Amino acid sequence: LPGFLSSGGYATDAYYYNMRRRYAKIKKELIKLRERRRLERIKRSSRGYPQVAISGYTNAGKTTLFNVLTNESKPVGQGMFTTISPKVKGALINGRKVMFVDTVGFIRKVPADVIEAFYATLEEIVESNLSVMLLDSTEHPNIVIDKLKSSLEVMTKIGYLGKPLIVALNKIDAIANDELTSKLEIVKEFLSNNYRWEWRVIPISALKLINIDLLKEVISKYLEHPTNSY
Ligand SMILES: Nc1nc2c(ncn2[C@@H]2O[C@H](COP(=O)(O)OP(=O)(O)OP(=O)(O)O)[C@@H](O)[C@H]2O)c(=O)[nH]1
Ligand SMILES: [Mg+2]
Structure with a gap:
């Protein structure tokens, strides 16, 4: 024994x-x-290239938008975590080269095997001069605001501070006009109460290419007039 x-x-x-x-x-x-x-x-x-991070919850359409902005053909998915590591690619925006970062989607609980990719994503966002945060406009208003709220929490927690934020309300091809109007309102109201720096909300469809030129214009405007913190 x-x-x-x-x-x-x-x-x-x-x-x-x-x-x-x-x-x-x-x-x-x-x-x-x-x-x-x-x-x-x-x-x-x-x-000397400015960097723009495309952030937001998983399945919001980040890779679809990244592909549109950079003429890339990264896989787009139905379901969570199609993108598991950040990807950077340059593109010309109004004649100026900009580096875009496609990131791993935010979620509440990160599975162990994607934690490292998730951290990498967060680093890329913090290092960026600007973030385009995507929201899925087809979701229930409470979900839209809930995800916006926790995305902002993640962003500020990791140190994305003092920089402008573009919130792109995506997938507007799939919702009715009055629905869009009311969701735009609540998102704007939430931001004016909760985001202390410059922000803009732009309704887009990455899939049907709605308002992409407007989005590019706002991106280049923010990059031309950098706020003092980067
Ligand atoms: N109707 C509609 N569907 C869209 C739009 N943009 C993206 N989608 C769809 O939404 C799904 C998710 O798109 P992705 O681009 O893979 O989303 P993602 O944010 O990169 O997702 P993860 O990489 O998993 O975080 C795909 O089925 C897309 O075709 C849009 O503007 N309108
Ligand atoms: Mg993706």
């Missing part, structure tokens, strides 16, 4: 030893990844 106990003790030590080693290895890889992204960001900003 003592032999059984002692071998059990040994096995446990070995288990923890292995776990620690595995954990240390993963941690080292994550640090390397993060460092690489940091260097890539420095390279981008030293070229």
